[in-house]
Amino acid sequence: MNRKKLFKLNEEMVNRIISVAYGDATLADKFIVMRATAQNPEIRELLSSYRQTAKEVGVLREEEYPDDLLKNVIRKNYWSKTL
């Protein structure tokens, strides 16, 4: 594969960009994307856009199950089994 083709914004490159943005790319993919961003502003922009989304997804946490509901369930389950 020649260098121009390697840094072209095609489907394969988009997939690599997404993996890099979300932090689960292989070292080789990271390298290819980083080299590509230096040469292609379109790739740079796409990476930045995906990174922004990944960052916003990354701060989402698990929701907390309300304690009062939990106590009720545990009480009900325990007594139903022991009685």
Place this chain on the structure above:
Amino acid sequence: MFAEQRYRFLIQQYKNKIYTYSLYMLKNRMDADDVTQEVMIRIWQNIDKFNILAAKTWIIKTTNNLCIDYLRKRSIAVNREFEIDEFFEDTYSKNHNSENPYLITHFKMVASKVKEAIQRLPENLRSVFVLYEIEEMKYEEISKALDLPINSVKVYLLRARKKLQEELKGYEPQEII
């Protein structure tokens, strides 16, 4: 007594995972409460048969099956899609330590948009996305829990990320700082 300890351990470990998954899948707090309680009841009913090391997969699989049942039932019922937003916003603000009200509002707005976009993902993509990105499960665990080949999990995750990007296109959060 031993069974009760095992039960309490499992519940403490997985209650938020069950609840979060149900919320994202069902988009409704009351139904998510019901599913979570139902899963907890099933854990208790099966507590003596449990291999505690394989519990996570079993619990998520059970949660997923119950969510699918609810979604099927609901396809003929009223759509209560928007009830969830308020709840999500409240829990999000607890996760941020900032005391700046502008920043909190900003974070809440962004989180709300992202969560709405996640909720708009197709069901099969949403389940994989939530388990991987929010519940931090591994490909293999997701594959077992959802009865999908690992490659499908990877493909669904990629599609979900692309679709989410499309959903969020045009949404530019305002800079507050």
